[in-house]
Amino acid sequence: MVPAVPVSVVIVDHHPVVRAGLSTWCAAAEGPIEVVAEGPDVSVALYGPGRAADVVVLELLPRDGRPTCAELHELVAQQRRIVGYTMRGGPEPALARMDLGSTAVITRAAEQWHLVTAIRAAAAGVRYTPPRQASGRRCPPDRPLLSARELEVLVSWFRSESKGVVAKSLGISERTVNTYLDRVRIKYANAGRPASTKAKLMARAVQDGLISLDEL
Template sequence: MAAGDTITVALIDDHPAVLAGVRYWYATADPPIEVVAAGATPKAAWLPPGDSAAVVVLDLHLAGGPPAFGDLRCLVDAGRQVIVYTMRDDEHTALTCMDIGAFSYLTKAEGEEHLVAATVAAADDRPYTPPALAGAFGANRAAERPQLSVREEEVLIEWFQCESKELVAERLGITPRTVNSYLDRVRIKYANVGREARTKAKLVARAIQDGLVRVDDL
């Protein structure tokens, strides 16, 4: 998003008290975040004005049904930035949502501070790892890990800690094109083992899962 733009959100939750509370948190954030659409079903994120919201905040359990993994996948496949906001705090559910492509996963117990911070990060496409997700990433993963070269890992970690690829290139003494080449290789390797990572936020998630970086390092 451009500097100074208002962050817009489509909020999906079937509990009126949650909707009211999150609206208040966003309205009193600095700067305020605008809820442009809200509702008890994902339809609010697909119809105007929710279809243009920068971020979708999705409750994982709607109307007492099973986890809304299908709705999450549809939103992700459409290129939406989705924050899963749920009562569930188990590692398997969190990692499943991240594997589908959620931007982040927050439990409702984590409250205002983390939801607002995650929303701002999602709008800017910057990584954000709240405590529940950090715990899930710290769990043992059965998924296959891609074999990254030492140089690929080095470029990846530098990119996580720099504001731009140009700065990564300067610090490593290579060109920005070479930085892009290494990052493309890393993404391909993750895709080849079924753990797609199309954005910087997703690559950060994979790297934490695989022990390449710690949350405290970011």
């Protein structure tokens, strides 16, 4: 049944062509899905018309050398309903972001129908995973659940030469960086999968779909 009440959407993606394509998909949906705002960064969802949108369609995988975990965390803190979208990679890294607050994750393998369905599900507060992604998910059952900030610090460390660089880029102290990394190590140890070195932590993150080799 086509919903009678319109669903408003804000699209966040760094590439204008992708934004235009997603807007076209929404406009062609059988049922009112209105794109009220779109832009290259999450500010478009936090201010202006996008602030009141029912659903945020958010590009998930890192761009410009920075992870989007903090952006996702900020939206989750506001109890926004989010559909994650990625044009890159397989489902594993993107699906991991669902644990951080996305109600759905759509990859490039998904069709238009799945995006529309995901948006409507998010508006109703229901999670949705396209069948192809659900069947391909192979995350270990003992994967520890990391907070948005823990994952942001972890990924930034993987991509940086030192913890000092991480601290400067995230605006925190090096001691705080160490605290977050210690928490991550403790969680892995408690899960029976200790990772005492940076290389071992990186291997765990790749195994669990928290980051892909391409992102490194």
